[in-house]
Amino acid sequence: MLALSQAKSAASAVDRRYFRFSWLLPAFAALVLSGCMPATTQVASTDPADPGAKVAAVGYRSTIAPYTSLRPATPAPWRNRNEAVTPQPKQDR
Template identity: 80%
Template sequence: MLAFSGAKSAAASAVGGRHFRFDWLLLAVIALALAGCMPATTQVAGADPADPSAKVAPLGYRSTIAPYTSLRPATPAPWRDRNDAVTPQPKQDR
């Protein structure tokens, strides 16, 4: 990418007058790439994670399958009764 930016800058300088913008763009890309490699020197939030005496929030446990109840083995009801229970009732006014 840097070679491409350098070639772009060289081509722009040959045209004249526009190379200033490409040099700043190249400088900004390099600065951004180097900034990503720098270690963080300031503490953003909270205590140091390496400090064993640091206060932390209490840990709670909630089961992901707590409301589960087993339905097996279940005795099946007769299919006719189960079918009649969910069938819509016929209308009386017709």
């Protein structure tokens, strides 16, 4: 029984040693093949690094343009303020 477990342990050690370095071959192949790629490829119709390339005009838009000051208002009678914001009654036809 002991010999069987030792044999299994030795066989698994060999498998583990193989799988520990199994990633080296694809990594080395990728490294070698990356040297065969061209230095640059044209991605768009114009080169972004070209200083003479035409670009769209830039417009200015204020980020706080619709701002209105919300300072505290002077107190007024609540009935007058309430009546100022209530909807007007509809005319009966």
